[in-house]
Amino acid sequence: MNRRDLISLFFLAGCGLSTAQTTTTDPGKDVIGMVTVTVYHATNGDAGAAGQRAKAASDEVVKRLTGEQKLKFAHYRELGKDTKPLFRSYENWxxxxxxxxxxxxxxxxxxxxxxxxxxxxxxxxxLSRKKILKTDAAMERGKPLFVLGPEWRGGRLIISAELGPIPATDP
Structure with missing residues (x-):
């Protein structure tokens, strides 16, 4: 067998392997839920300190936060939100x-x-590329986990993580 035939044989074998690898499914990538992370700014001072893009927190969130003594403030503003899939065996950010x-x-x-x-x-x-909290949390859908964050602009940041529903699957 000459060199050209050998290279062709390796190429064809490699193509077969890559096809086999892409057709198998990874059960660890199954989406088993959604997680929504929201950041709030809470203050007893000027609510405008959160910035122009901040919007008022929902009445439901305000009621829940004012029910906790350490999270009780006069004003709450939502700064940002991100929803990501929860994979069966992979970490998510x-x-x-x-x-x-x-x-x-x-x-x-x-x-x-x-x-x-x-x-x-x-x-x-x-926060700022430093891990400040690690926990193992039992989370129920519709019941967010609230974490009191650092001081920021005359108030405190509050980070909320909420487990959402499992996305609908095709039959």
Whole structure:
């Protein structure tokens, strides 16, 4: 066999391998839910300090936050939101204030709580490229996890992570 035939044989074998690898599905990439990360600015001072792009937080969120003593402030503004899929076996990153990467949330599914109730997630909060919180949280759909963040512009940042529904699948 000459050199040209050998190179052609390796090329054809490589093409067959790449086709076989792309046709198999990775069960770890199955989407098992959605996670929404929202960043709020809470202050007892001037609500305008959050900036022009900030919008008022919903009444439901305000009611929930004022119910917690450490999260109780006079004004709440939503600064940003990001919704990402929750993969069965892969870590995910949410970036609620794009294009800034000053606030990032890493999350990964750990186990299922019950049939439709929720999931246990491994969650890490990163601020300014430093991991400041790592927790294993049992999360139920529709019940956000609130984390009191650092001081910012005369108030505090509050980061919310909420487990959303499993996306509809094609039959």
């Amino acid at each position: 949410a970036q609620p204030l794009p294009p800034s990467d000053e606030i990032l949330l890493r999350f990964e599914a750990q186990s299922k709580l019950s049939k439709e109730k929720g999931r246990r997630l491994d969650i890490e909060l990163w």
